[in-house]
Amino acid sequence: MKAKSICFFNNKGGVGKTTLVANLAAELAINHKKKILLIDADPQCNLTQYMLQDDEYIQEYQKDDPMTVYSVIHPLSIGKGYKEDLPIRRSINFHCDVIIGDPRLAMKEDLLSQDWRDARAGGTRGLRTTLVFLDLLKKAEDYDYVFFDMGPSLGAINRAILLVSDYFILPATIDIFSKWAISNIGTALNTWQKDLEHGLKNAEDPSELPIQSGKKVKFLGYVMQQHKERSKGDSVRMVEAYNTISIQFPAIIEHTFKKIYAKSELITNLGEIKHLASLAPKSQSTHTPMISVVAKGSYTTTRKSAREIFGLLALNFIKNIAY
Ligand SMILES: Nc1ncnc2c1ncn2[C@@H]1O[C@H](COP(=O)(O)OP(=O)(O)O)[C@@H](O)[C@H]1O
Ligand SMILES: [Mg+2]
Secondary structure, eight states: OOOEEEEEOOSSTTSSHHHHHHHHHHHHHHHHOOOEEEEEEOTTOHHHHHHSOHHHHHHHHTSSSOOSHHHHHHHHHTTOOOOSOOOOEEETTTTEEEEOOOTTHHHHHHHHHHHHHHHHTTOHHHHHHHTHHHHHHHTTTTSSEEEEEEOSSSSHHHHHHHTTOSEEEEEEESSHHHHHHHHHHHHHHHHHHHHHHHHHHTOSOGGGSSOSSOOOOEEEEEEEESOOEEEETTEEEEOHHHHHHHTTHHHHHHHHHGGGBSSTTOOOEEEEEOOOTTHHHHHHHTTOOGGGOOOOTHHHHHHHHHHHHHHHHHHHHHHHHOO
């Protein structure tokens, strides 16, 4: 089996990336029996804090050399092979495996961005560090899906992930700022792919590289999040002010990503995750996916919504990822 790698990215912060990654993974694992590995590639480590119990990751961070995503990337990025198995942990509640995040990952930004210049010129060292996440993915081939949660920047780590992932999902909040963020991603991605292709074509020693031509990330769709809905009788609809902006999304998405759609007839709107009120913090403090939160009162209604929302989202995800 060859795992499909999917990165969830928006260079705008706080759009709900981590919440989406963790809860979609849980839905796919629990209700579709998918085998999923999540990689926390955000130096803020929010995914780790969400999916594992406090004592599990605190104990690891207290060690001199914690086993994290950094432990995998670091030896490779300085030219040493990584022989050990991946440092994988189990999130019991989310039914998924996790490679925990690491604040030290932020230090890799400098190294990766220095090496990018070398990569573009075809340098072996630069190309190898740029493609560092490929080695990690190779070790994770037994999974159905590998999900990357990423920090909000167009920096070197995120570039390295976007350049080696099979698919890309865009989580977005419905605001005018997202419109700009989307076109920035489109421009950056285009330039990066061209530059990498140029570097690979002019590689000083292609036999030293894990790939000889660039992988092209495909766009799988977008997810609109955290808006308010209003119900009238039997019908539920997005509150007007959000709707005014959201109706512009399909055209912006098509304009920006059409060339990299996973299929030409792609339905790009994977789903809409309305604001689920206190179910979000409740799910965080219990380290439990929203669909499995055990609580009474108003949580019963929001949990039911979460089950409908993530149920649909997972079906659309599976539909879009099928060739
Ligand atoms: N559907 C939702 N309903 C309510 N709160 C949400 C929802 N999605 C995200 N949040 C909240 O918004 C904040 C940002 O979400 P997060 O997933 O951390 O975003 P990002 O990873 O993009 O920074 C968090 O406090 C989270 O609890
Ligand atoms: Mg996050």
